[in-house]
Amino acid sequence: MSRTTIPIFPLPEVILFPGTFLPLHIFEPRYRMMLDYCSESGEEMAIAPIKMDLFDPKNPHPEIETIFGWGSIVRRDPLPDGRSNILLEGKGIAKLESYETMDPFRIGVVEKVEPDSKYIEDKLFVETFDRILYLTKRILLSEGAKEDLILRMNDLWNHPFPVDFISSILNFNFKQKQEILAHPDQIAKAQLLANIVEEMNLGE
Numbered sequence: 001m002s003r004t005t006i007p008i009f010p011l012p013e014v015i016l017f018p019g020t021f022l023p024l025h026i027f028e029p030r031y032r033m034m035l036d037y038c039s040e041s042g043e044e045m046a047i048a049p050i051k052m053d054l055f056d057p058k059n060p061h062p063e064i065e066t067i068f069g070w071g072s073i074v075r076r077d078p079l080p081d082g083r084s085n086i087l088l089e090g091k092g093i094a095k096l097e098s099y100e101t102m103d104p105f106r107i108g109v110v111e112k113v114e115p116d117s118k119y120i121e122d123k124l125f126v127e128t129f130d131r132i133l134y135l136t137k138r139i140l141l142s143e144g145a146k147e148d149l150i151l152r153m154n155d156l157w158n159h160p161f162p163v164d165f166i167s168s169i170l171n172f173n174f175k176q177k178q179e180i181l182a183h184p185d186q187i188a189k190a191q192l193l194a195n196i197v198e199e200m201n202l203g204e
Contacts (some may be wrong), residue, residue, distance in 0.1 A: 001112065006070055006094065006173055007034045009044045010062060010107040015177055016047040016069030016090045017062040017168035018161035026081045035084055037105075040062040046108065049178060050082055061106070066096040067182040070112070093161070093181060115160035119186040128190040129162065135197040136166055163189045172196050
């Protein structure tokens, strides 16, 4: 893992998975300031889900999940009134250690989780992920996905976070998605997702 600081944007039930793209509309003054900070510090930003079971609308700093996705701003469209539309590309997963500051926006001290591909050679992972791919293709076909998308699913064997990516494109419970993102073990993550896609196929 590598330790660094990164601005954190808290949002309800939003996860930035590695390898995905998240469009955002920035309008609050403090987050406009965050964008300025990002432009001066490498264009990196984290998206942290707010813990809605602890949410207090009077609290300006709601509790957030401590494991979340981070990414790079790859597109920025400023609007005349100071608002902006941006596109964030998910680059990885980070674990919050502490805060450098909370005002005017959060800057967290985090450990970035480095991709480790050793699990790819594990027989249990290979068998589990192969099953996940098969079931995911069935789900996507039933939802009318195009054939080229189905074929490209095989490329996920080379993705640094393959289980997280599949979790991002399937429609299932947010808490389950957060559990998968936060789990430190890739094989266990795969087993969690395998159980979910099995249930989704049974429900077709």
